[in-house]
Amino acid sequence: MSVIDDVKQKLDIVQVVSEYVKLQKAGKNYKSACPFHSEKNPSFFVFPDRQSWHCFGACGTGGDIFSFIMKKEGIDFAQALRLLADKAGVTLVERASPRREEENRERELLFELNEAAAAYYHHLLLNASSAEAARNYVKGRGISIETIKDFQIGYAPEGWDTIKQYLNGKGYSEAELLNAGLLVERDDKNMYDRFRNRLMFPIRNIQGKVTGFGGRALDDSLPKYLNSPQTPVFDKSGSLYGIDRAKTAIRQKNQVVIVEGYMDVLVAHQYGNTNVVASMGTAMTDKQLTIIKGLTRNLILALDADAAGIDAVSRSGEMVDKMLPVPPSFYGWVKYEDAQNAEVKIMILPPGKDPDEVIIEEPGGWQKLTTDAKPMVDFIFESAVAKLNPESARDKSILVEKLLPLLNEMKDPIRQAHYLGRLSRLLKIEEHVLSDSLRKFKAIEKKRKGTRSVRSFASPSHNIVSSSPLEQYCLALLLQYPELKSECTELSPDYFENTENRELFEKWQQSNNFASFKDSLDSALQQYLDNLMARAFPSITDNESARRETIEDCVTRLQERRLRNLESQKQELLAIEAEIGGTGAELAKLEEGQEIPKQLKEIFIEQNRRHRQIKSEAE
Numbered sequence: 037m038s039v040i041d042d043v044k045q046k047l048d049i050v051q052v053v054s055e056y057v058k059l060q061k062a063g064k065n066y067k068s069a070c071p072f073h074s075e076k077n078p079s080f081f082v083f084p085d086r087q088s089w090h091c092f093g094a095c096g097t098g099g100d101i102f103s104f105i106m107k108k109e110g111i112d113f114a115q116a117l118r119l120l121a122d123k124a125g126v127t128l129v130e131r132a133s134p135r136r137e138e139e140n141r142e143r144e145l146l147f148e149l150n151e152a153a154a155a156y157y158h159h160l161l162l163n164a165s166s167a168e169a170a171r172n173y174v175k176g177r178g179i180s181i182e183t184i185k186d187f188q189i190g191y192a193p194e195g196w197d198t199i200k201q202y203l204n205g206k207g208y209s210e211a212e213l214l215n216a217g218l219l220v221e222r223d224d225k226n227m228y229d230r231f232r233n234r235l236m237f238p239i240r241n242i243q244g245k246v247t248g249f250g251g252r253a254l255d256d257s258l259p260k261y262l263n264s265p266q267t268p269v270f271d272k273s274g275s276l277y278g279i280d281r282a283k284t285a286i287r288q289k290n291q292v293v294i295v296e297g298y299m300d301v302l303v304a305h306q307y308g309n310t311n312v313v314a315s316m317g318t319a320m321t322d323k324q325l326t327i328i329k330g331l332t333r334n335l336i337l338a339l340d341a342d343a344a345g346i347d348a349v350s351r352s353g354e355m356v357d358k359m360l361p362v363p364p365s366f367y368g369w370v371k372y373e374d375a376q377n378a379e380v381k382i383m384i385l386p387p388g389k390d391p392d393e394v395i396i397e398e399p400g401g402w403q404k405l406t407t408d409a410k411p412m413v414d415f416i417f418e419s420a421v422a423k424l425n426p427e428s429a430r431d432k433s434i435l436v437e438k439l440l441p442l443l444n445e446m447k448d449p450i451r452q453a454h455y456l457g458r459l460s461r462l463l464k465i466e467e468h469v470l471s472d473s474l475r476k477f478k479a480i481e482k483k484r485k486g487t488r489s490v491r492s493f494a495s496p497s498h499n500i501v502s503s504s505p506l507e508q509y510c511l512a513l514l515l516q517y518p519e520l521k522s523e524c525t526e527l528s529p530d531y532f533e534n535t536e537n538r539e540l541f542e543k544w545q546q547s548n549n550f551a552s553f554k555d556s557l558d559s560a561l562q563q564y565l566d567n568l569m570a571r572a573f574p575s576i577t578d579n580e581s582a583r584r585e586t587i588e589d590c591v592t593r594l595q596e597r598r599l600r601n602l603e604s605q606k607q608e609l610l611a612i613e614a615e616i617g618g619t620g621a622e623l624a625k626l627e628e629g630q631e632i633p634k635q636l637k638e639i640f641i642e643q644n645r646r647h648r649q650i651k652s653e654a655e
């Protein structure tokens with residue numbers, strides 16, 4: 037038995053949750069107001085039989101004892117395992133991995149070095165006479181001395197070896213400085229300071245450790261913004277500027293506002309808008325979203341009018357694609373919302389203004405912009421309609437053609453129906469005409485996807501009995517045959533009910549290299565991973581198409597199981613509520629969730645279709 041199972045067996049979820057939440061008995065289960073969102077009527081339930089929890093309200097999520105602690109304490113799996121093992125009296129044996137230890141030492145050294153550099157740059161900004169221009173620049177942008185200190189803003193002087201000299205003097209070698217990205221190596225092997233005559237922004241991870249720097253040129257040097265290179269601790273695409281100082285507010289407000297620049301973050305925080313972070317000038321990446329996901333599912337993207345595409349483009353018939361402000365990334369966002377049960381809103385800044393300017397000019401204005409932020413899809417609809425002439429038949433069909441794929445992304449039928457209605461009103465087209473078009477579009481999409489793979493006859497189903505073995509089987513298969521990754525784009529971490537499986541799956545999804553994936557795991561998970569890797573799949577070892585068939589089957593089964601569980605939990609709750617005379621509102625709220633049976637039905641239809649096909653191929 038793995039230590040993870042051991043911990044699970046020794047602890048009772050009801051008891052652990054009770055330490056955080058006041059639970060009320062409801063039949064054989066327990067309920068309470070949800071600790072993760074604010075509400076009056078309890079929709080947070082704990083199920084002792086399954087040792088699981090679920091919020092049927094705004095969160096719509098649930099999980100096991102690990103995910104509860106991770107969410108409640110805002111910690112990762114490894115930390116939650118330590119906390120719970122401690123509670124359970126289970127000793128965790130840290131497996132010594134020389135390579136891992138060495139890497140940890142290297143990372144710690146880099147953090148230490150960056151910290152020292154940040155402190156020195158900061159000291160220079162506050163004190164050096166050569167920093168006069170830098171100080172004036174910051175002052176001119178409206179940044180207070182407190183903010184400079186809070187964010188440890190610094191100054192890198194013009195010289196070629198300021199930081200090199202200073203840190204050499206502290207005992208760090210040139211090789212170490214090079215590794216941290218503070219120095220650059222010339223062809224002749226000489227090294228010099230990477231950041232010169234720049235305003236320095238230390239970039240910290242969520243734990244507050246300095247991972248790297250952003251340096252803004254104080255003269256005409258290019259690039260205007262220079263970042264640390266990729267190092268063992270710095271990854272630009274996985275960084276969010278200000279996250280260490282914003283995390284508490286993001287959790288409390290259950291909302292994050294994402295801006296582009298360092299200055300925007302500084303000013304926002306200075307004026308009390310502490311749930312603001314910057315995306316480092318890049319489009320949001322999966323890594324950044326993973327960090328945010330641990331804090332909130334409500335995102336507001338602050339876009340300037342240009343980026344949002346609401347500049348005044350003339351309504352000429354050509355260049356329709358450009359005119360429609362639906363960049364591909366927006367479709368991605370709608371998908372993200374759907375998969376993560378998140379809401380993404382768009383905040384449009386006044387033309388020609390950056391967030392920091394808006395905040396300084398009219399502090400209340402920012403609050404208003406936040407409140408006025410529009411849900412992504414509403415925004416897309418409205419700006420698309422504003423671009424084209426909804427009175428013109430041609431423009432109407434263009435709009436429908438552009439917007440249907442968006443509706444098709446929505447897996448929640450209620451949401452889909454809502455937007456179908458909106459579109460119908462906006463375009464003055466009868467709803468049934470639109471839903472016909474959507475149905476046709478769906479059919480074409482399905483056909484396109486259906487022809488993708490030819491199925492052969494093989495069924496792993498007799499091996500799969502209960503929930504956890506299914507998760508393990510699926511994971512083991514994926515891990516051993518990485519080429520199957522492309523087959524499970526529809527598999528979401530939520531389908532794994534056991535946090536250890538979910539954790540492995542998520543980390544595996546994000547990595548493209550097995551060694552680094554394994555290294556990123558906690559040692560208890562590494563052990564667990566070894567077990568999964570040792571599993572044999574005799575019947576499909578030599579048969580690639582059978583493996584594909586098998587994994588697709590697993591994915592469908594996981595989906596089906598998730599929906600079934602949700603449905604049965606719901607039924608159970610309805611029964612309890614009815615028995616104890618629960619409030620009508622709660623009942624209505626729970627009954628409203630008709631999407632589950634519908635989705636289940638779709639899965640059954642798909643499965644039937646598949647089985648018929650398999651049968652006919654086998655005959």
Ligand SMILES: [Zn+2]
Nearest residue numbers: 070073091095
């Ligand atoms: Zn909730």
